[in-house]
Amino acid sequence: MTKAAVFGNGSWGTAFAMVLADAGCEVSLWGRRAALADAINSTGVNPDYLPGVELPKGITATADPAEAARDADFTVLVVPSQTLRENLAAWVPDLAPGTVLVSLMKGIELGTAKRMSEVVQEVAGVPADRVAVLTGPNLAKEIAARQPAAAVVACADETVAQRLQTACMTPYFRPYTNTDVVGCELGGAVKNVIGLAVGIADGMGLGDNSKATLITRGLAETTRLGLAMGADPLTFSGLAGLGDLVATCSSPLSRNHTFGTNLGRGMSLEETIAVTKQTAEGVKSCESVLDLARRHGVDMPITETVVSIVHEGKPPIVALKELMSRSAKAERR
Numbered sequence: 001m002t003k004a005a006v007f008g009n010g011s012w013g014t015a016f017a018m019v020l021a022d023a024g025c026e027v028s029l030w031g032r033r034a035a036l037a038d039a040i041n042s043t044g045v046n047p048d049y050l051p052g053v054e055l056p057k058g059i060t061a062t063a064d065p066a067e068a069a070r071d072a073d074f075t076v077l078v079v080p081s082q083t084l085r086e087n088l089a090a091w092v093p094d095l096a097p098g099t100v101l102v103s104l105m106k107g108i109e110l111g112t113a114k115r116m117s118e119v120v121q122e123v124a125g126v127p128a129d130r131v132a133v134l135t136g137p138n139l140a141k142e143i144a145a146r147q148p149a150a151a152v153v154a155c156a157d158e159t160v161a162q163r164l165q166t167a168c169m170t171p172y173f174r175p176y177t178n179t180d181v182v183g184c185e186l187g188g189a190v191k192n193v194i195g196l197a198v199g200i201a202d203g204m205g206l207g208d209n210s211k212a213t214l215i216t217r218g219l220a221e222t223t224r225l226g227l228a229m230g231a232d233p234l235t236f237s238g239l240a241g242l243g244d245l246v247a248t249c250s251s252p253l254s255r256n257h258t259f260g261t262n263l264g265r266g267m268s269l270e271e272t273i274a275v276t277k278q279t280a281e282g283v284k285s286c287e288s289v290l291d292l293a294r295r296h297g298v299d300m301p302i303t304e305t306v307v308s309i310v311h312e313g314k315p316p317i318v319a320l321k322e323l324m325s326r327s328a329k330a331e332r333r
């Protein structure tokens, strides 16, 4: 039987543990609080992150990383991106030999501007063919309700992606393989920034033309960055690009979208952070995405606008006027 360790028992870690268990894996689910692990084991529910959802048999929760990691064919990493480096360094001595490390995270590291798979390779000291990424339009609550969805599993080695695909394929969860790890990770991280922008527009009372413009031009700037970094531009019209953008920018379940909506309605950053209970990766990653864009000499005006609103306190109405009054351009260049 395939064994999977899932490190992170938040909403996506728990929902993906359900997918793996439904696909026939034996799953150990790690979280840092022993009391939560005990509650999950005794009630069969994760009361903090997926209340009311009965977890399938085949998931065992633990707060002990060595116990979680033991004999795992796949080690799934799903903690907030900015905490990965420190957490993974502590888990490395316990990792099962030969395990494939799978990132479910959608962020870029602040300071280094590294993608999560790069952090994993560096910290765990493993080659690219031992690191995979899973991404796509996968709002955790909908997956936990077993609503049909597709995803992308990306790895430089297609046979590894195919093994992961088999390990997490269920009647409601349909993963496709891809070898464009850079494009898949960029799609996942930048869509959170565009999700913030769309949320801000929604909060300001703007309508669907504005939303469609932000989504489309957001995808254009994501693709520009991807091209500069060696990604396949077609990845951005797939599930990791357009697919995830549409889900995030249209759903009230998206934490990034909701965060933006609160800002657009006039809440301060501090007030918005105070009412946000879960991880909204774009809030930090908008700065690292902009850093990445500057390192590669790529123009990302929507990302720049989001940074100016979220981190520089620019009023959304002022930022919007500036975004709309940039010099005229060709749609493609």
Ligand SMILES: NC(=O)C1=CN([C@@H]2O[C@H](COP(=O)(O)OP(=O)(O)OC[C@H]3O[C@@H](n4cnc5c(N)ncnc54)[C@H](O)[C@@H]3O)[C@@H](O)[C@H]2O)C=CC1
Residues within 6 Å of the ligand: 008, 009, 010, 011, 012, 013, 031, 032, 049, 078, 079, 080, 081, 083, 087, 104, 105, 106, 107, 138, 139, 140, 141, 277, 278, 279, 281
């Ligand atoms: N929730 C969703 O619908 C989806 C989330 N993701 C990505 O998954 C990643 C995790 O997000 P969620 O599970 O949704 O977040 P969450 O906010 O629901 O849960 C975060 C988990 O990380 C733990 N955590 C927080 N700080 C930590 C630290 N310093 N050390 C160790 N553990 C820590 C929390 O206790 C919790 O178990 C993010 O990168 C997100 O973009 C990707 C696809 C879907």
Ligand SMILES: O=C(CO)COP(=O)(O)O
Residues within 6 Å of the ligand: 106, 136, 137, 138, 139, 140, 192, 195, 244, 247, 248, 253, 254, 255, 256, 257, 279, 280, 281
């Ligand atoms: O990545 C997601 C859906 O694919 C979840 O989006 P949020 O992190 O904005 O909730």
